[in-house]
Amino acid sequence: MDKQIKISVKDLNISYDSNRIVRDLNIDVYANNILTIIGPANSGKSSFLRAINRLHDINPDAKVTGTIKIDEKDIYKDDIRLYDLRKMVGMIFATPTPLPMSIYDNLVYGPKLHGISNKQNLSELVEESLKAASLWDEVKDRLDVSAICLSGGQQQRLCIARALTVKPEIIMFDEPCSGLDPISTSKVEATMLELKKQYTIILVTNNVKQAARVGDQTAFFLMGEMVEVNKTAVVFTTPSDQRTNDYITGRFG
DSSP, rough: OOOOOOEEEEEEEEEEETEEEEEEEEEETTTTEEEEEEOOTTSSHHHHHHHHHGGGGGGEEEEEEEEETTTEETTSSOOOOOOHHHHHHHESSSSSOOOOSHHHHHHHHHHHHTOOHHHHHHHHHHHHHHHHTHHHHHHOTTSSSSSGSHHHHHHHHHHHHHHHHHOOOOEEEEEETTOOHHHHHHHHEEEHHHHTTEEEEEEEEOHEEEHHHSEEEEEEEEEEEEEEEEEEHHHHHSSHHHHHHHHHSSOOO
């Protein structure tokens, strides 16, 4: 059976003023897979993620052309509300961003905004999302403690859990482990591998070893262009472009 295409990107260009950040990008992202995106700084990796949940809309100098379809719906042209899009597409950033409130209140904040008020339902959501983010056993007895008191790795997994409470379909990670120690990084990676059973995941990472560990597919971006995309094992063993090989072997970047 052919893999289901969750996100289809055609002829995507992203510019700030006259500076083109992403050039003529064409890529498909498969459901229940992890697409890892590697490449040096200023290659357009994060700009690509921001285009998928239309974060560029808040920047009047940004221009996005081309097509991004999620489940065959064009997110820039079809009748899709930003409210619904950003519920569908969760985003985890490099620096953990817990709200200055308790662990529990961090997790129920989103569901309450979306109209869930029943305490039993909220409590079930909290437990379910923390378990999915591999954090439940570490915090279940201190849900009333401020989230700011958690370690960096725990805060990042809390942010993952918080994204899960609103039932997204896609989760995007923008260098989520850049500030974490190896043990915390390992836990976040294990969480991603478990989450792909239910979600479609895109991971931007500067750590090529991380991409090799968790990616089903890997795309290499360079100076705003996608040099190649293929199964991760192929990209890391027999890349089709010498620039990809030079990057993953540490010759530049």
